[in-house]
Amino acid sequence: MTIYTDLLEHTKTIEKTNLKALFENDPKRFEKFHAEFQDMLLDYSKNKITDETLSLLLKLAKTSHLKEAINDMFSGKRINTTENRPVLHIALRNRSNTPIYVDDEDVMPKINKVLKQMQTFSNKVRAGEFKGATGKEIKDVVNIGIGGSDLGPKMALEALSFYKTPKLNFHFVSNVDGTDITETLNKCNPETTLFIVSSKTFTTQETMTNAQTAKDWISVHLGQKATKHHFVAVSTNIKAVKAFGIDAKNMFVFWDFVGGRYSLWSAIGLSLMIGIGYEGFIQLLEGAHELDLHFKETPFEKNLPVLLALMGIWNTTYLGAESYAVLPYDQYLDKLPLYLQQLDMESNGKSVKKNKKEVDYMTGPILFGTAGTNGQHSFYQLIHQGTHIVPADFIAPIYSLNETGNHHDILLANVIAQSEALMRGKTKEELEAEGVEKDLIPFKTFTGNRPSNTILFEKMTPKALGRLIALYEHKVFVQGVIWNINSFDQFGVELGKQLAKAVLPELLNKKQKLNHDSSTNALIEKVRSLRR
Secondary structure: OOOHHHHHHHHHHHHOOOHHHHHHHHHOOHOOOEEEEEEEEEEEEOOOOOOOHHHHHHHHHHHHHHHHHHHHHHHOOEEEEEEEEOOOHHHHOOOOOOOOOOOHHHHHHHHHHHHHHHHHHHHHHOOOOEOOOOOOOEEEEEEEOOOOHHHHHHHHHHOOOOOOOOOOOEEEEEOHHHHHHHHHHHOOOOHHHEEEEEEEOOHHHHHHHHHHHHHHHHHHHHOOHHHHHHEEEEOOOOOOOHHHOOOOOEEOOOOOEEEHHHHHHHHHHHHHOOOHHHHHHHHHHHHHHHHHHHHOOHHHHHHHHHHHHHHHHHHHHHHOOEEEEOOOOHHHHHHHHEEEHHHHHHOOOOOOOOOOOOOOOOOOEEEEEOOOOOHHHHHHHHHHHOOOOOOOOEEEEEOOOOOOOOHHHHOOOHHHHHHHHHOOOOOOOHHHHHHOHOOOOOOHOOOOOEEEEEEOOOOHHHHHHHHHHHHHHHHHHHHHHHHOOOOOHHHHHHHHHHHHHHHHHHHHHHOOOOOOOHHHHHHHHHHHOOOO
């Protein structure tokens, strides 16, 4: 028998267990099933696991050659096999400056060079030394990108807005829907607006369409030559950047070994650095680097990303949960679930193994969530009493950056109580003892026995955010290794965009013959008939 079949056999035992009973029978359950690093605590005791479960899952990690895979990533090997690339977002935050080689070249000098360039530029913008075409200081910074070029800096800047300079306003434009760029420009003054165009190839359709609209807006108000005073680029395509009108000295590069959803730590984070300052950005990198070293060096039994990943694999592949919720009890982390949707589902939403064979087990689950306590008044009903089992990650800082009355005590009471409620539920007998009307008892019964993790940390700081993001990055990597899929390509995003390029000219030319299916043809015809 393989470890996979051992675990399948073990699920037959676990399916008969109840979380509430597991706690009642083992007063030391929390002690056994939690781990800590720095100020971060991971409580995974409210998962349907026993000592045997954890032992089997750790064996699964070891037999999946996880340790070797971790070493391969940190040493610059080309673990993105379908695109033949290394995966080195960990190098971007390598504050130890340990040499990391790709094709016999240490990548750290060029990473540090761009970081220095970002520092110089961001300091000038923050100090009012970088001025627009009419000599006025910058007041609004607009990041134009999509996917990782938008979600990362947008999430992080909101998460760290407590530390943001009050002198500048920040905006993020990603959607090709004209409303996004129009509503943003309506808030800005062309004389005092800086645009950061983030596109590795400088050909991304949505990004370049929005960038061109912004350029036209600047040109109308300030003239064609004003572009170089109001635009900078994060890209690798210097020819296209120059053709757009951006000064080459204001182009910030990043590399093929940095995937879009892992690019926050690179020049893609320029808007974030401008917002929180170079020192704050470095603290973010330091926090992530600390977690990187923990991940690389800590035995699996106490390794936070490994343990979090194993709980996810257990709940998804073996217990059949098709989704999970990320529930940050911190308003600053409101966009974290959206960010993690891309990180997790774009990475592990795969159905083909590295050996080109189709998987015959569940891989990446559907991720959703929002900030607590808002979610308690929307989808928690389904989590508690629905027919779907939805494992949840509760995330909370112990201290608020905005201590106001007893707000944070109430918040913490809710996050702790919600994980307890999912675990223990409420029985018919308990309701009867409370004197609940008999006819209402079936509706007020909670089955409980629903899994969750709780992640606590001291307070929201750049370092804490760095650790938290790196925790989830490595969790996703571990799951990809064990599922034997490539977590670092994203071919699934391409087909719809390719077909859109064929549909666009057909929408614009009513005489062009259509050769799609009946539904697609009819939709195109409907749009043609209503649009000039």
